[in-house]
Amino acid sequence: MGDGHSKEDIKKHVKLYIGIFIALLVGTVVTVLAAYVDLGHKMNIALALLIASVKAFLVAGFFMHLTSEKKTIYTILACTVVFFIGLMALTVIAHFDVPTIAGSGH
Amino acid sequence: MEVPYTSKPRPDTGLYNAKVGIWLFLASEVMLFGALFSSYILLRVNALEGTWPHGLLNIPIGTFNTAVLITSSITVVMAWASLKLGQFNRFKIYQGITILCALAFMVIKSVEYKDKFTHYQVWLKDGETIRGHIEVPGIEGKPWFMTHKKLEAMEAVDHITIHPDPKPHVASAGGEAPEAHKSENHGGAEEHAHEPRRIEKADIKRLSAFVPAHSTYFAIYFTLTALHALHVMGGALVMAYLWGPGSKMWKTDPERFTNRIEVSGLFWHFVDLVWIFLFPVLYLL
Amino acid sequence: MQHTTQTAPHETSHAHEHHDLGFWRTYVFSTDHKVIGIQYAVTSLAFLFFGFCLMLMMRWQIAYPGQQIPVFGKLLEAILGETAKGGVMSPDLYNVFGAMHGTIMVFLAVVPLAFAGFGNYVVPLQIGAIDMTFPRLNMASYWTFFLGCVIMFFSFFIPGGAAQAGWTSYSPLATTIPTDGQTYWLIGMVLLITSSLLGAVNFIATIIQLRAPGMTWMRLPFFVWAQFVTAFLLLLAFPPLEAAGIMQLMDRVFHTSFFLPTGLMVGGQVADISGGGSPLLWQHLFWFLAHPEVYVLILPAIGIVSEIIACNTRKTLWGYRSLVYSALAIGFIAFIVWAHHMYLTGMGTKISAFFQTTTMIISIPSVIILTCLFITLWGGSIRFNTPMLFALAFLPMFGLGGLTGLPLGFSFADLHLHDTYYVIAHFHYIVAPGTIFALFAGVYYWYPKATGRMMNEFWGKVHFWVSFIAMNLIFQPMFAQGMAGMHRRMYDGGATYSGVLDPETGDVVGLPGFIISLNKGITHAAMLLALAQLPFIINFFYSMFKGKKVDDNPWKATTLEWQTPTPPPHGNFDKHIEVYRGPYDYSLPGAKDDFTPQTEPSHK
Numbered sequence: 001m002g003d004g005h006s007k008e009d010i011k012k013h014v015k016l017y018i019g020i021f022i023a024l025l026v027g028t029v030v031t032v033l034a035a036y037v038d039l040g041h042k043m044n045i046a047l048a049l050l051i052a053s054v055k056a057f058l059v060a061g062f063f064m065h066l067t068s069e070k071k072t073i074y075t076i077l078a079c080t081v082v083f084f085i086g087l088m089a090l091t092v093i094a095h096f097d098v099p100t101i102a103g104s105g106h
Numbered sequence: 107m108e109v110p111y112t113s114k115p116r117p118d119t120g121l122y123n124a125k126v127g128i129w130l131f132l133a134s135e136v137m138l139f140g141a142l143f144s145s146y147i148l149l150r151v152n153a154l155e156g157t158w159p160h161g162l163l164n165i166p167i168g169t170f171n172t173a174v175l176i177t178s179s180i181t182v183v184m185a186w187a188s189l190k191l192g193q194f195n196r197f198k199i200y201q202g203i204t205i206l207c208a209l210a211f212m213v214i215k216s217v218e219y220k221d222k223f224t225h226y227q228v229w230l231k232d233g234e235t236i237r238g239h240i241e242v243p244g245i246e247g248k249p250w251f252m253t254h255k256k257l258e259a260m261e262a263v264d265h266i267t268i269h270p271d272p273k274p275h276v277a278s279a280g281g282e283a284p285e286a287h288k289s290e291n292h293g294g295a296e297e298h299a300h301e302p303r304r305i306e307k308a309d310i311k312r313l314s315a316f317v318p319a320h321s322t323y324f325a326i327y328f329t330l331t332a333l334h335a336l337h338v339m340g341g342a343l344v345m346a347y348l349w350g351p352g353s354k355m356w357k358t359d360p361e362r363f364t365n366r367i368e369v370s371g372l373f374w375h376f377v378d379l380v381w382i383f384l385f386p387v388l389y390l391l
Numbered sequence: 392m393q394h395t396t397q398t399a400p401h402e403t404s405h406a407h408e409h410h411d412l413g414f415w416r417t418y419v420f421s422t423d424h425k426v427i428g429i430q431y432a433v434t435s436l437a438f439l440f441f442g443f444c445l446m447l448m449m450r451w452q453i454a455y456p457g458q459q460i461p462v463f464g465k466l467l468e469a470i471l472g473e474t475a476k477g478g479v480m481s482p483d484l485y486n487v488f489g490a491m492h493g494t495i496m497v498f499l500a501v502v503p504l505a506f507a508g509f510g511n512y513v514v515p516l517q518i519g520a521i522d523m524t525f526p527r528l529n530m531a532s533y534w535t536f537f538l539g540c541v542i543m544f545f546s547f548f549i550p551g552g553a554a555q556a557g558w559t560s561y562s563p564l565a566t567t568i569p570t571d572g573q574t575y576w577l578i579g580m581v582l583l584i585t586s587s588l589l590g591a592v593n594f595i596a597t598i599i600q601l602r603a604p605g606m607t608w609m610r611l612p613f614f615v616w617a618q619f620v621t622a623f624l625l626l627l628a629f630p631p632l633e634a635a636g637i638m639q640l641m642d643r644v645f646h647t648s649f650f651l652p653t654g655l656m657v658g659g660q661v662a663d664i665s666g667g668g669s670p671l672l673w674q675h676l677f678w679f680l681a682h683p684e685v686y687v688l689i690l691p692a693i694g695i696v697s698e699i700i701a702c703n704t705r706k707t708l709w710g711y712r713s714l715v716y717s718a719l720a721i722g723f724i725a726f727i728v729w730a731h732h733m734y735l736t737g738m739g740t741k742i743s744a745f746f747q748t749t750t751m752i753i754s755i756p757s758v759i760i761l762t763c764l765f766i767t768l769w770g771g772s773i774r775f776n777t778p779m780l781f782a783l784a785f786l787p788m789f790g791l792g793g794l795t796g797l798p799l800g801f802s803f804a805d806l807h808l809h810d811t812y813y814v815i816a817h818f819h820y821i822v823a824p825g826t827i828f829a830l831f832a833g834v835y836y837w838y839p840k841a842t843g844r845m846m847n848e849f850w851g852k853v854h855f856w857v858s859f860i861a862m863n864l865i866f867q868p869m870f871a872q873g874m875a876g877m878h879r880r881m882y883d884g885g886a887t888y889s890g891v892l893d894p895e896t897g898d899v900v901g902l903p904g905f906i907i908s909l910n911k912g913i914t915h916a917a918m919l920l921a922l923a924q925l926p927f928i929i930n931f932f933y934s935m936f937k938g939k940k941v942d943d944n945p946w947k948a949t950t951l952e953w954q955t956p957t958p959p960p961h962g963n964f965d966k967h968i969e970v971y972r973g974p975y976d977y978s979l980p981g982a983k984d985d986f987t988p989q990t991e992p993s994h995k
Contacts, residue, residue: 010190017187021180028172028385032165035390048386055382063183063375070120072599073129080133083627083726084140090742091144091675094730095151097739109522109601116600123524123600130592134626141631141679145638145649145672152669154653255663314665318647322667325647329638 020058027055113362128369132376139380142330146387149322159323162237162316164218168389171214172381178207179378182345182371189364194356197367201349204374208342215335222316222324224248228268228305229312236303238270240313254313266310269302327388334384337377344370420534422526423961427533428512429841432834434540435504439827440924442495445488447917452480453884454914474552485882486555487572491547493558494576497684498583499540501826505691506625507536507590509833510618512841514594516952516959517612519603519968524596532589539582546575557880559681562650562673566642567657577640584633587625594622603951605970609715610989612950612974613708616715617694620722621687628683628726635676642668649673671736678729686725688822689789690718692829693760696782699836700764702948703779704771705985707975710763717756717763724753734802735809743802750800757793761786777851781832784859785825792820795870810880813873816866824862831855831927838931839945843957844938850926857923864916868909875906884910947986950974954990 031051039047061067066077115122150158185200227237242249243263257263314320318328348366355363412421421427448467451460457479460467464478474484515523523529546553551570554560565573598619602611611619638649646664650673653666701708708714730738730746764786773779795817798804808814831854838846877885884907891901944953951970955963968990976987 007191010187014184014187017180017183021176024176024179025173028169028176031386031390032169035165035386045391048391052383052386056379059179059375059379059382063179063378064372072119072121072126076129076133076595079623079723080136080627084136086727087137087140087631087675087679088144088147090727090730090745091672092147092151094675094733094738094742095148095669095671097742098737099739109524109526111600119599121600123596126596126599127525127528127592130595130626131588134588134592134630137627138630138634141634141676142638144631145634145676148669148672148675149649149667153667157653157665157667312663318641318645319665321665322648325638325641325645325649325665325668328645329641329647333637 016062020062023058024055027051027058113359113365122365124365124369125372128372132372135376139330139333142326142333143383143387146326146330149326153322157321159316159321163327163389164221165389167214167218168385171211172385174207174211174214175378175381178204178211179375181207182374186364186367186371189356189360189367194353198349198353201345201367205342205346205349208338208345211338212335212342215331223250225316226252226268227314227316227320228266228310230305230309231311232309236268236270236305238268240269241267241302251315251317252313253315253319254310257307257310257313263307265304265306266313267302267304270300272300330384330388334377334380337380341370341374341377345374420530422522422530424511424515424523424526424529425841425959425963427529428508428510430533431503431511431536432508434537435500435508438495438540439500439504440928442492442500443921443924445492445495447921448480449485449488449492450914450917452485452882454910456883456886471547471552482882483552483555487547487552489880490554490557490560490576491543494543494554496822497558497688498580499543501688501822501830502587502684503536504830505695505826506587506594506618506621506687507532509614509691509695509830509837510590510594510621513837513952514615514618515597515601516840516955516963517615517950518598518601518606519951519964519970520597520601521962521964523593524600525593528589529593532586532593535582535586535589539579539586542575542579542582546572546579549575559677560639560673561677562639562642562668562670563652563655563657566639566651567655567662574640574643577636577643580636581633581640584629584636587629588633591622591626591629594618595626598622603968603970606951606989607970609712610970610973612694613697613711613714613718614691614694616718617690617697620718621690623722624683624687624690624725628680631676632680635673638676639673671733674733674736675730678732679726682729682732683725685818685821686721688826690721692785692789692826693718693764695829695833695836696785697764698948698950699778699782699832700767701975701977702836702946703774703776703782704768705774705977706767706771707973707977708763709766709769710759711973711975713759714763717759720756721753721760724749724756728753731800731802731805734805738802747801751797754793754797754800761790761793776835777846777848777855778832778836780852780855781828781835784855785829785832788820788824788828788862792817792822792825795820807876808873810878811873812869812877812879815879816869816873819866819869823866824859828858828862831858834931836946837952838934839941839957840952840955841958842935842938843940844934844936845941845945846934846938847930850930854923854927854930858920861916861920861923865913865920868913872906872909875902877902877906947984949976949986949988951989954988 031048034047034051035044038044066073109123110116111121111123113122115125119126181200181203185197185204188194188196188200224239225237226240227235228240229235239248240252242252242257242260243265244260257266316324318325348363348370352366353363355366417423418426421430444463448460448463451458459465459478460475460480464475467475467480467484468478471484474481474487480488511523511529515521543553549571551572553570553572554565554576555570556565556568556573560573560576598611598615638647641647642649642651648664648666648668650670651662651664651666651668652670655662655664655666697708697714728746728749730742731750734743734746768783775783795813799808799814799817835846835851838844872885873879877888881887885902886907888901889904889907890899892898893900941957943955943957946953951968952959954966954968956965970989971992972987972989974989976982976989976991978985979987
């Protein structure tokens with residue numbers, strides 16, 4: 001954190017933290033309920049991951065102070081995210097990009 | 107001779123050393139869990155139809171455990187805020203709650219694990235599969251980690267008794283049809299689904315508890331959750347140290363102590379973050 | 392950055408601390424980066440030699456299949472028993488040595504020497520720091536590494552022997568092979584990876600946080616940049632292999648099927664497993680590390696060579712910024728080329744086109760680096776001392792290794808060359824006469840800083856010339872063997888495939904006798920190479936006590952490690968360090984010497 005963590009700032013933050021805590025609990029309940037509603041398999045997965053991402057953003061952004069971090073940290077994390085996406089995407093794309101043999105019906 | 111910037115931030119980066127260190131460590135953790143998540147995806151798209159079990163985890167318990175972990179996440183940040191406000195006693199309370207939450211999480215997780223170790227799936231040679239709790243003659247109570255190989259080795263045993271599960275609660279109704287349905291419809295067994303059933307040893311093709319070897323789903327479930335649990339334990343140990351003997355530093359170097367709490371908190375939030383993804387991916391989808 | 396205040400080390404305090412610590416804390420469980428660097432260097436040099444000995448014995452088997460290994464054969468039988476019966480290498484033992492040669496050379500020798508050894512010793516000195524950011528973590532890193540080494544070494548002596556599935560440990564082979572060696576290998580790897588991660592965190596944090604006042608990013612010696620990028624590669628590429636290692640461990644210990652497909656046959660029977668796993672998943676996760684690992688091997692080497700070339704040409708490095716940006720570009724692209732190791736797995740054309748493209752792109756920054764270093768030589772007044780000879784040899788050797796890699800980057804050429812001796816020759820040119828020469832150069836170059844004494848120049852030159860000739864005699868013929876189709880893992884050196892008569896045409900097909908006869912020459916050259924290491928080993932220990940004494944800056948170099956007392960005390964610097972200029976201010980017009988240290992203020 002570093003910059004200007006005066007006591008007033010912290011007190012304001014505490015209110016925010018409690019708000020986020022409630023939001024996270026609500027998010028958990030919503031995820032569970034959403035799983036019981038049939039939206040089609042793909043939509044169910046997309047919705048669950050969307051809610052998880054929002055929750056993750058709240059935790060990383062505010063509990064971990066990432067919304068107000070230093071440039072060095074952002075740079076490190078940006079590289080990490082890019083390589084993580086590369087690993088996941090290229091592996092999965094490679095899985096689906098398989099040469100077809102005529103008549104094999106693959 | 108002290109390494110500089112251990113408590114004060116370095117002016118040009120605005121960061122103290124441990125902060126850089128923990129974020130670098132977390133970056134590598136992202137890649138570690140990221141690789142496992144990628145493996146999960148690949149194994150899942152790779153799975154043949156009917157080999158990805160579904161609806162076998164206890165969702166209410168999982169939800170409760172998620173809430174426990176989220177609670178610990180808020181108390182950990184409140185502990186840090188208390189130190190920033192100079193309220194050491196409140197810090198002690200919040201940090202204490204965090205540690206208790208970590209313990210509660212571990213206890214609940216162990217109960218879940220135990221349930222899986224004593225819960226079975228049997229594949230019969232005629233193609234039927236049954237899930238339930240089993241009794242093996244000569245073994246008191248619920249057998250743990252039983253397999254068809256072990257059964258074969260037990261010469262005195264010629265049959266087992268299975269108590270089939272009631273129809274499982276399945277989240278995500280849009281998912282692939284759970285196997286349980288198929289097995290219940292098989293051979294008109296539906297009406298007897300809840301009755302204990304005798305199964306001859308000779309009819310068993312495969313028998314496995316819901317352990318890692320059961321299927322790739324349980325393999326990745328146990329790998330991910332066990333690795334996560336190790337992180338919970340590691341985090342809890344560090345926080346217990348900072349709550350107990352480590353908190354003496356508050357008197358000698360309060361700034362550095364606050365930094366330590368922040369850094370251990372960052373790690374804890376990351377553990378929480380991983381669970382936020384693990385829960386829907388493993389329990390619900 | 393000029394305004395940063397760093398606590399100036401107090402001259403009196405380090406003397407005290409040094410006395411207080413006692414033997415164990417000073418030399419064994421030390422938190423001093425220099426001691427840890429030397430610990431890493433000595434351990435990994437020992438493993439470098441050990442890994443080389445494994446290969447020597449394999450080379451004997453390749454050249455003289457089924458014959459008793461001279462001198463060491465009996466010893467091998469005495470230690471390992473059945474697998475080396477009569478002093479002859481059995482196929483199983485050949486597999487063990489092959490797998491462990493690769494593992495040891497990469498993970499226990501070259502990387503720890505290049506990254507952890509030199510990095511630990513030199514980086515804090517070069518940036519003007521008193522130590523690493525997390526000294527205790529540094530110590531933990533070394534001892535985790537050491538434990539990993541012990542487990543790897545111990546696995547040779549368990550029943551069934553060490554891992555046999557190659558350093559790549561492809562599943563299902565690695566999972567189903569009936570020796571516990573693979574389990575030891577996996578546990579060892581998890582420890583080594585953990586150690587590397589701790590080291591990488593420490594290096595990056597140190598370079599970001601502990602640069603001396605005035606040491607801006609563009610004033611960092613290129614070696615530091617190289618280590619910085621290397622640390623990032625380790626930090627972000629190693630965890631997926633750790634994950635894969637954990638999963639393969641699960642496969643072996645808890646009988647899961649992460650990498651085992653449905654319907655897998657083992658020994659003629661359907662395996663009793665759940666199935667559903669993916670062997671390709673292992674390959675993806677393995678190469679996601681193992682390709683960046685190539686750059687982990689080469690970048691520190693390039694860094695060392697750059698330091699030595701700048702110092703011994705008495706010139707500034709040509710294109711410092713190009714070097715830095717190229718290293719960063721390599722670091723970035725290294726993460727998205729991995730599947731060029733997997734063209735033969737039935738990969739589709741789209742994804743293969745992607746990986747071919749990125750593979751070609753990554754050769755560009757490598758060529759830029761090499762070009763910059765070559766141009767630096769132009770017009771320099773070169774001092775041909777031992778470190779410089781090794782550094783100079785690095786350039787064409789690395790060039791050869793790199794350029795012969797291009798055909799392997801294209802899937803159509805790779806179909807023919809994959810898994811042949813051509814591949815062996817290609818990557819050994821990069822690692823053996825490339826990286827290892829650079830590491831020798833580094834040893835000769837920084838030895839006087841660590842010990843206060845020079846290594847003997849004459850024996851250094853003998854070491855260089857004989858090694859240089861032997862290396863080329865070993866690896867040049869392998870290109871020919873590989874292009875003739877000789878497979879890299881053949882136990883009998885290809886004898887089985889030689890001179891088969893084609894019944895239809897009457898032609899002799901298979902490996903020509905000439906190609907197989909090259910085996911003998913290669914083996915003799917390898918023995919020569921072993922012989923050439925003796926002067927180095929003797930020189931290394933002899934010079935510690937009897938070498939020529941030197942002052943603090945024997946090479947007349949500019950970077951900060953030469954501004955410390957020799958050997959540097961605990962805490963490194965006995966004066967306040969402030970940096971005023973770039974790292975390679977050699978032969979500045981109007982300067983009083985032909986070198987101007989980084990601590991020299993600009994205005995006089």
